[in-house]
């Protein structure tokens with residue numbers, strides 16, 4: 001019997017050609033119905049229904065998204081593997097913003113220290129210190145192919161993406177994982193495209209899951225919250241806030257703030273708190289410009 005329709009996932013988009021991995025495990029090159037393209041977009045990661053008409057595969061339905069990110073556009077991400085390294089120097093403000101975005105989008109963040117071959121254990125531990133109690137932290141080296149198998153529990157059965165600054169080694173890590181997979185399962189191929197073409201997104205299969213090279217985290221979603229809500233995206237700060245003198249404490253200028261107290265006692269990271277203040281101000285400033 002001929003198949004008339006099939007469910008699948010969009011794994012690659014090049015102009016108006018969509019590659020869909022069907023639930024049968026096969027890949028189909030598909031076009032999209034005009035109405036879908038008019039409504040906006042189909043993203044890599046979208047779960048779709050494909051119908052077959054006169055030998056063509058056509059995306060007929062895009063199913064509701066669990067989340068969506070921009071620049072590049074991707075959908076239905078379960079987990080973000082946030083990469084930092086000794087070089088380039090970690091931009092922790094960006095990392096904190098990515099973590100906040102993860103919480104906003106319902107994505108599980110995992111912190112990866114790549115290029116471990118360049119760093120000392122002390123340097124790695126110092127970077128992980130403010131995060132390790134509530135985020136999984138993994139040390140690895142794409143160059144030396146060390147620690148890669150530790151990623152399996154974070155990837156298996158999930159859709160994940162790499163996030164982080166340019167040149168921390170996201171593409172190298174993905175390639176190293178694909179190599180590992182090639183050796184163990186005889187599956188998948190290396191990324192063929194050039195180094196700086198992260199404009200198009202593609203899903204690769206390895207370690208039992210779907211991996212995107214990068215995911216787009218729009219800073220817009222941070223400014224979509226109110227400054228006083230920011231605290232809810234700091235799992236490490238939340239336990240202290242009940243002890244602030246004011247119930248409405250924003251943990252910025254108020255007296256008897258338990259979070260500031262914990263920073264002074266060294267229980268919370270001073271640097272991370274200062275970044276909290278910077279992000280708080282950024283959101284406040286954005287609101288001011290919106291409503292003035």
Ligand SMILES: Nc1nc2c(ncn2[C@@H]2O[C@H](COP(=O)(O)OP(=O)(O)O)[C@@H](O)[C@H]2O)c(=O)[nH]1
Nearest residue numbers: 114115141142143144166167168169170171172
């Ligand atoms: N020493 C060292 N260099 C690495 C490692 N992983 C990646 N690199 C280098 O870091 C640079 C940037 O890597 P790339 O994967 O393009 O970073 P991306 O921009 O995050 O995708 C390249 O020159 C890589 O060879 C590593 O584990 N150790």
Ligand SMILES: [Mg+2]
Nearest residue numbers: 170171195198
């Ligand atoms: Mg890259």
Ligand SMILES: [Zn+2]
Nearest residue numbers: 244249251257
């Ligand atoms: Zn407070």
